[in-house]
Amino acid sequence: MKTISLGLIGFGTIGTGVVKLLQESIELIRKRLGANIILKKIADLDITTPRQVTVENSLITIDANDILDDHEISIVIELIGGYEPARSFILEAIRRKKHVVTANKALLATYGNEIFKAAEENGIDIGFEASVGGIIPIIKTLKESLVANRIKSIFGIINGTSNYILSKMTDEGKSFESVLKEAQKLGFAEADPTFDIEGVDTAHKLAIILSLAYGKKVKLEDIHREGITGISQRDIEFARELGYRIKLLAIATQREDYIEARIHPTMIPLNHLLANVNGNFNAFHVVGDAAGSVFLYGQGAGMMPTASAVVGDIVDISRNVLMGISGRVPARSIREYVINDIELMSFNDIVTNYYFRFAALDRPGVLSRIAGILGENNISIAAVIQKGRQKAGTVPIVMTTHKSKENDVQKAIREIDRMEIIHGKTVVIRIEDEKL
Amino acid sequence: MKTISLGLIGFGTIGTGVVKLLQESIELIRKRLGANIILKKIADLDITTPRQVTVENSLITIDANDILDDHEISIVIELIGGYEPARSFILEAIRRKKHVVTANKALLATYGNEIFKAAEENGIDIGFEASVGGIIPIIKTLKESLVANRIKSIFGIINGTSNYILSKMTDEGKSFESVLKEAQKLGFAEADPTFDIEGVDTAHKLAIILSLAYGKKVKLEDIHREGITGISQRDIEFARELGYRIKLLAIATQREDYIEARIHPTMIPLNHLLANVNGNFNAFHVVGDAAGSVFLYGQGAGMMPTASAVVGDIVDISRNVLMGISGRVPARSIREYVINDIELMSFNDIVTNYYFRFAALDRPGVLSRIAGILGENNISIAAVIQKGRQKAGTVPIVMTTHKSKENDVQKAIREIDRMEIIHGKTVVIRIEDEKL
Numbered sequence: 001m002k003t004i005s006l007g008l009i010g011f012g013t014i015g016t017g018v019v020k021l022l023q024e025s026i027e028l029i030r031k032r033l034g035a036n037i038i039l040k041k042i043a044d045l046d047i048t049t050p051r052q053v054t055v056e057n058s059l060i061t062i063d064a065n066d067i068l069d070d071h072e073i074s075i076v077i078e079l080i081g082g083y084e085p086a087r088s089f090i091l092e093a094i095r096r097k098k099h100v101v102t103a104n105k106a107l108l109a110t111y112g113n114e115i116f117k118a119a120e121e122n123g124i125d126i127g128f129e130a131s132v133g134g135i136i137p138i139i140k141t142l143k144e145s146l147v148a149n150r151i152k153s154i155f156g157i158i159n160g161t162s163n164y165i166l167s168k169m170t171d172e173g174k175s176f177e178s179v180l181k182e183a184q185k186l187g188f189a190e191a192d193p194t195f196d197i198e199g200v201d202t203a204h205k206l207a208i209i210l211s212l213a214y215g216k217k218v219k220l221e222d223i224h225r226e227g228i229t230g231i232s233q234r235d236i237e238f239a240r241e242l243g244y245r246i247k248l249l250a251i252a253t254q255r256e257d258y259i260e261a262r263i264h265p266t267m268i269p270l271n272h273l274l275a276n277v278n279g280n281f282n283a284f285h286v287v288g289d290a291a292g293s294v295f296l297y298g299q300g301a302g303m304m305p306t307a308s309a310v311v312g313d314i315v316d317i318s319r320n321v322l323m324g325i326s327g328r329v330p331a332r333s334i335r336e337y338v339i340n341d342i343e344l345m346s347f348n349d350i351v352t353n354y355y356f357r358f359a360a361l362d363r364p365g366v367l368s369r370i371a372g373i374l375g376e377n378n379i380s381i382a383a384v385i386q387k388g389r390q391k392a393g394t395v396p397i398v399m400t401t402h403k404s405k406e407n408d409v410q411k412a413i414r415e416i417d418r419m420e421i422i423h424g425k426t427v428v429i430r431i432e433d434e435k436l
Numbered sequence: 437m438k439t440i441s442l443g444l445i446g447f448g449t450i451g452t453g454v455v456k457l458l459q460e461s462i463e464l465i466r467k468r469l470g471a472n473i474i475l476k477k478i479a480d481l482d483i484t485t486p487r488q489v490t491v492e493n494s495l496i497t498i499d500a501n502d503i504l505d506d507h508e509i510s511i512v513i514e515l516i517g518g519y520e521p522a523r524s525f526i527l528e529a530i531r532r533k534k535h536v537v538t539a540n541k542a543l544l545a546t547y548g549n550e551i552f553k554a555a556e557e558n559g560i561d562i563g564f565e566a567s568v569g570g571i572i573p574i575i576k577t578l579k580e581s582l583v584a585n586r587i588k589s590i591f592g593i594i595n596g597t598s599n600y601i602l603s604k605m606t607d608e609g610k611s612f613e614s615v616l617k618e619a620q621k622l623g624f625a626e627a628d629p630t631f632d633i634e635g636v637d638t639a640h641k642l643a644i645i646l647s648l649a650y651g652k653k654v655k656l657e658d659i660h661r662e663g664i665t666g667i668s669q670r671d672i673e674f675a676r677e678l679g680y681r682i683k684l685l686a687i688a689t690q691r692e693d694y695i696e697a698r699i700h701p702t703m704i705p706l707n708h709l710l711a712n713v714n715g716n717f718n719a720f721h722v723v724g725d726a727a728g729s730v731f732l733y734g735q736g737a738g739m740m741p742t743a744s745a746v747v748g749d750i751v752d753i754s755r756n757v758l759m760g761i762s763g764r765v766p767a768r769s770i771r772e773y774v775i776n777d778i779e780l781m782s783f784n785d786i787v788t789n790y791y792f793r794f795a796a797l798d799r800p801g802v803l804s805r806i807a808g809i810l811g812e813n814n815i816s817i818a819a820v821i822q823k824g825r826q827k828a829g830t831v832p833i834v835m836t837t838h839k840s841k842e843n844d845v846q847k848a849i850r851e852i853d854r855m856e857i858i859h860g861k862t863v864v865i866r867i868e869d870e871k872l
């Protein structure tokens with residue numbers, strides 16, 4: 001029976017999970033692959049902190065070159081994350097004809113063309129299923145199962161931290177700040193949570209998904225991106241009253257001439273499957289022209305689920321190694337390794353439904369003045385909620401709209417926010433119902 | 437650019453979809469595969485009925501041998517269904533070194549060992565993603581993405597007709613009979629619906645899934661199977677009151693020494709994703725030891741979704757043909773093509789929660805007598821609903837239980853149904869909540 005040797009760079013949480021899973025599933029993999037997979041070396045700068053797994057000391061090194069230099073190692077697993085030295089290690093592994101498995105979304109979203117081009121030139125495979133959606137087989141599904149489909153739209157909940165926070169706020173009525181603190185304590189959120197709660201991590205993943213769905217590269221800065229820090233308990237409650245749940249959605253839609261890509265908190269109907277994705281789970285709702293709706297759900301992060309996706313890629317590449325082939329499935333779905341930039345639809349041109357919460361002084365004629373400005377800007381109102389009376393201070397007035405253009409909405413809201421009867425900035429949350 | 441030639445046997449609904457999709461996605465496939473796929477021949481006994489797609493007359497034949505004899509054709513698509521002549525055509529295609537794509541669950545569930553052994557001996561690949569769950573990539577996910585996982589359980593809604601009927605009964609309050617008639621008119625149910633509503637089709641699919649998850653063969657007659665004909669509006673309403681929805685579930689669970697496999701109407705919690713799978717959609721909830729919960733959802737049938745899965749398999753095999761390889765992924769997840777029979781857990785030994793609806797005469801002491809018999813049989817009651825009073829005739833008494841053993845339940849219900857105060861047969865529906 002043949003043996004395939006691996007080298008692991010990065011012995012953190014996911015790296016530990018990969019080591020553990022390889023140990024636990026060695027027999028299973030042997031039966032399914034028909035070969036042995038052995039982990040020959042593990043490189044990490046920190047070799048003293050105890051891990052949740054036992055490995056022989058002789059396997060461990062602080063020098064990643066020990067892996068890159070090892071001629072027996074045919075697959076390198078990069079799990080250190082970030083741009084450098086991950087990028088250099090991967091490029092060097094490729095140059096030395098070693099296949100690569102990585103979960104590094106930031107790197108692939110930014111340096112994808114460079115890495116995939118190098119891989120193609122060297123006849124090397126790159127597995128990156130774990131980079132988006134953890135255990136969810138979204139990458140394999142887009143590249144293989146839906147190969148004959150033009151992708152009409154993708155709606156994704158792809159940041160576990162944000163989804164955990166929004167779910168807790170919704171189900172337990174807690175504030176953003178208190179849930180964030182709780183998430184940090186549980187290890188579901190980083191000490192600096194900016195990447196997660198501001199949608200940066202989501203943008204990296206959406207960029208990768210776009211490259212698979214449309215065979216084009218997106219500039220990260222072109223994706224309109226709003227995080228969840230502006231979501232208050234008040235809006236969550238109004239959403240519920242209107243039959244919606246608020247989720248941070250990554251949205252990609254094929255329009256006639258453009259691709260629309262955006263990330264923002266979104267109200268979605270309570271009975272949609274995506275509305276029932278809670279805690280730190282991730283999910284994708286993909287619509288293909290032939291397939292129709294496909295919905296995929298699972299743990300988007302965490303030690304063992306992510307390790308499971310990494311080992312899935314290791315086995316996938318091992319099957320190629322055993323057959324003596326590479327490049328069987330193109331890295332980003334089309335047979336071009338340097339893919340072109342995509343011109344996204346301008347965010348101002350998107351058309352969707354909206355939720356507004358105005359903080360208005362409780363005076364006669366307020367509603368008609370707001371409605372008047374909306375009407376002048378081609379925004380037609382679908383529903384209004386105005387409750388309670390306030391002797392002093394403001395009352396919330398909530399409105400939802402029929403399909404409106406983002407540009408018109410921005411213009412109307414600027415105008416409304418300038419009115420003396422409106423206090424503070426109007427809350428704007430987009431609603432998706434028809435497309436789901 | 438290379439060309440791969442296909443032959444299609446069976447020009448019915450799905451066959452028509454495959455022809456249509458190949459025509460529509462020819463450019464897309466060329467970009468993704470790096471080769472041309474051409475449909476060279478179509479065989480069907482009926483060559484006069486007009487189809488929803490235009491093909492050159494010269495492509496069409498009534499003799500499947502025209503495909504089997506054609507040396508240029510490297511992939512045969514079998515879409516006639518049933519045992520014969522599908523089995524003979526597939527075996528002959530394999531003997532002539534042609535790869536096979538099929539959606540034929542009945543055939544694979546029954547003659548899988550024969551077909552996969554022949555394929556292995558001839559170095560032939562068989563694609564059968566479309567045989568279970570239509571467009572849902574359940575087969576690829578089990579064989580590839582979850583390759584390092586021991587599968588702890590699979591819960592599936594895998595018969596679109598049954599799910600359509602139950603959904604309509606639940607959402608519109610209609611009777612089984614009237615919804616069945618409607619489904620037949622819409623083409624969602626066959627003129628003879630037995631295979632769908634009695635769980636036979638579900639059993640075929642579960643047998644295939646079991647072979648992938650556990651690398652073992654199950655005898656179809658060993659799977660406990662109950663259909664949906666016994667489900668009444670009354671039980672649907674009580675289920676709703678208790679916080680459940682009734683679905684026809686295929687269940688596979690790894691127990692310590694045995695695999696548990698069963699098909700029956702099941703009450704599942706309203707907030708579970710599976711409870712929100714409606715109409716003729718299918719879904720799988722798979723739990724892997726490393727991956728945790730994975731949920732996959734999509735159209736389980738229908739012309740274009742099924743065609744999309746078939747063409748996915750065609751491209752998958754074409755990638756192998758272009759590389760000059762076969763057998764890259766073993767047909768049924770392990771590297772053995774004749775797999776052993778599995779001994780399923782006896783249905784009498786299963787342990788789950790239960791719903792009972794007794795039709796009892798409204799007399800003092802009825803409840804205590806029923807409860808007494810349940811208690812004597814180690815069945816502990818979780819909830820009771822008894823409503824209304826009836827001067828004459830019976831009242832429904834509904835009970836749910838804590839975990840109980842099937843054998844104890846059968847014994848208790850037999851005893852209860854013999855009581856003179858009980859009229860008619862008690863309705864027993866299993867409840868799954870903890871495992872979901």
